[in-house]
Amino acid sequence: MKKLIYLTLMLIVIPTLIVSLIRPKEKDTIEKLYTFEKNTKVRVKRVNDNRIDTIPLEQYLVGVLSGEMPVSYEIEALKAQAVAARTYTLKKKETNKYNGFDVVDNTNDQVYLDDEYLRNNWGQNYETYIKKIKQAVNETRGEYLTYDGKIIKAFFFSTSSGKTENCKDVFGENLPYLVSVSSIWDENSPSYLDKKIYTKEEFYQKLNIPFNDNLDIEIKRNETNSINTITINNNEMKGTDFRYELDLKSTNIDINEVDNKIEIISKGFGHGVGLSQYGAQEMALKGYKYDEILKYYYQGTEFKKI
Numbered sequence: 329m330k331k332l333i334y335l336t337l338m339l340i341v342i343p344t345l346i347v348s349l350i351r352p353k354e355k356d357t358i359e360k361l362y363t364f365e366k367n368t369k370v371r372v373k374r375v376n377d378n379r380i381d382t383i384p385l386e387q388y389l390v391g392v393l394s395g396e397m398p399v400s401y402e403i404e405a406l407k408a409q410a411v412a413a414r415t416y417t418l419k420k421k422e423t424n425k426y427n428g429f430d431v432v433d434n435t436n437d438q439v440y441l442d443d444e445y446l447r448n449n450w451g452q453n454y455e456t457y458i459k460k461i462k463q464a465v466n467e468t469r470g471e472y473l474t475y476d477g478k479i480i481k482a483f484f485f486s487t488s489s490g491k492t493e494n495c496k497d498v499f500g501e502n503l504p505y506l507v508s509v510s511s512i513w514d515e516n517s518p519s520y521l522d523k524k525i526y527t528k529e530e531f532y533q534k535l536n537i538p539f540n541d542n543l544d545i546e547i548k549r550n551e552t553n554s555i556n557t558i559t560i561n562n563n564e565m566k567g568t569d570f571r572y573e574l575d576l577k578s579t580n581i582d583i584n585e586v587d588n589k590i591e592i593i594s595k596g597f598g599h600g601v602g603l604s605q606y607g608a609q610e611m612a613l614k615g616y617k618y619d620e621i622l623k624y625y626y627q628g629t630e631f632k633k634i
Contacts, residue, residue, distance in 0.1 A: 368384070368385045368634075369382045369383060369384055369385065370382070370383050370384075370385055370388045370417055370421065370430050370431060371428070371429040371430045371431075372388065372429065372430070372431055372432070372433055372440055373428075373429040373431070373432045373433065374433050375432055375433055375434055380428065380429050385414070385417065386465055386466075386469065388417065388440065389410055389413055389414055389417070389465050390458070390461055390462055390465050391440045391441050391442055391443070391446075392413045392417075392438045392439065392440050393406060393409055393410055393413060393461050393464060393465060394441045394446055394457075394458075394461050395438070395439030395440055395441040396409060396413065396438060396439050396484075396605070397409045397605055399457045399460055399461060401605075401608075401609045401612070402609060402612035402613060403460065403463065403464060403612075404608075404611075404612035404616065404617055404618045404621065405605070405608040405609040405611070405612040405618070405621070406460070406461065406463075406464035407464045407467055407468050407618035408603065408608045408612075408618040408621040408622050409464070409484070409603070409605065409608065410464045410465050410468045411468050411471050411472065411473065411482075411618065411622055411631075412473075412482045412484050412602070412603050412622065412626075413438055413482075413484075414468070414470075414471065414472050415472040415473045415479060415480060415482035416437075416438060416481070416482040416483070416484075417430070417431065417438070418472050418479050419479045419480065419481055419482065420437065422479060446458065468618065470633045470634035471631055471632070471633050471634075472631075472632055472633075472634070473622060473626055473629045473630070473631060473632070474629060474630050474631075474632050475503075475504065475505045475626075475628060475629050475630070480503075480505055480506075480626060480629055481495075481501075481503065481506070481602075482602060482603070482626065483495070483499075483506065483599070483601040483602035483603070484602050484603035484604075484605060485597070485598025485599050485600055485601065485602065485603070485604065485605065486517075486519055486596075486597040486598045486604075486605050486606060487514045487517040487519045487520055487596050487597040487598065487604060487605070487606040487607075488511040488514040488596050488598075488600055488604045488606075488607060489514070489520075489552065489553070489554065489578055489580035489595035489596035489600065490510070490511060490512050490514060490515055490552075490595065490596075491508050491509065491510055491511060491552045492508050492509050492511055492552075492600055492601065492602065492604060492607075492625065493508060493550075493552055493554060493579075493599065493600035493601050494506070494507050494508045494550070494551070494552070494601075495507070495601050495602075497550045497552075497554065497556060498568060498579075498599050498600060498601050499599075499601065504627070504628060505626045505627050505628050505629050506601055506602055506626070506627075507627055508551065508552050509624065509625065509627065511604045511607040511625075513606075513607060513610035513611075514596065514604055514606050514607050514610070516606075516610065517597075517606040519577070519596075519597040519606070520595060520596065520597075521593065521594070521595060522576070522577045522593070522594045522597070523591065523592070523593050523594075524574065524575075524576065524591075524592045524594075525586075525589050525590070525591050525592075526574070526589065526590045526592070527588075527589055527590075528541070528543070528588065528589070528590060531574075531590045534573050534574055535560065535563075535565070535570070535573050535574070536573075537560055537561060537563050538561075540561050542561075543560070543561070543585060543590070544560070544561050544562075545558065545559070545560055545583060546558070546559040547559075547583075552580065552600070553580055554567060554578070554579040554580040554581075554600065555567030555570060555571075555579045555580075555581060558570050567579040568599075574592065576592060576594050577594045577596065577597040577598070578594045578595060578596040578597060578598065578599075578600060579594075579600070580594060580595040580596055580600075581593060581594045581595070602625055602626065603621075603622070603625040603626070604625065607621075607625070608621050608625070611624070619631060
């Protein structure tokens with residue numbers, strides 16, 4: 329009888345002890361996660377209103393994903409963008425911790441759209457669209473990318489010229505995870521080709537170069553065929569400066585003089601470094617998962633989770 333009592337007690341006590349040992353760890357993990365998400369906030373400078381909003385990280389990412397990628401894109405592409413945006417944000421928080429804000433709400437960092445704007449803009453589609461955006465954020469919750477143990481600079485852009493750009497050619501920084509990779513499917517993008525036509529007067533004026541009816545252009549290109557430097561009538565400038573001054577979609581351009589006007593055809597849309605958003609969409613359509621997409625565009629990186 330005593331043995332039966334002891335056995336019964338053992339069957340009751342031992343599982344209770346095991347649960348008591350496990351539960352504090354589970355509780356501790358949940359509390360740490362809650363504390364992190366509660367305390368990890370992003371200071372967003374609202375440029376038009378000249379104010380700074382402090383927003384929880386994952387909530388901020390919902391607004392970024394809504395502003396940076398079409399909601400019609402595949403969920404795996406949206407998830408890839410969510411991780412890239414989270415990584416970008418964490419890096420900016422790291423570098424701007426002693427400044428008054430972490431990011432601005434436009435293309436100088438990441439486009440951020442608040443919930444009020446989305447409700448007005450999406451109208452009756454709001455519930456459907458926001459559910460999809462939140463799914464992409466929640467299914468990658470806390471995930472970000474590192475290289476050699478450090479948070480990466482997760483640049484991204486709309487559409488490549490068929491290849492992404494080396495970071496050193498665009499931003500002057502040689503980062504091993506931001507090197508040129510093939511992205512030929514971007515040629516299907518509606519943003520792949522763009523043409524601008526300027527009078528010679530407009531062309532010279534925008535570039536702040538003295539007018540000359542004779543146009544002498546010398547171009548030095550990098551391995552992706554984008555402009556490194558361009559010399560116009562002995563005035564040399566970087567390809568990136570040339571692009572911004574003329575409001576071109578990329579630095580992969582061809583220039584022609586047609587009927588005494590300057591015709592410029594550009595391939596791709598954006599600076600070309602890192603994740604191609606259209607490329608991510610095409611890869612998702614081909615069955616690639618978000619982690620595969622990210623590891624392709626950010627070479628040699630590793631996933632970490634907050």
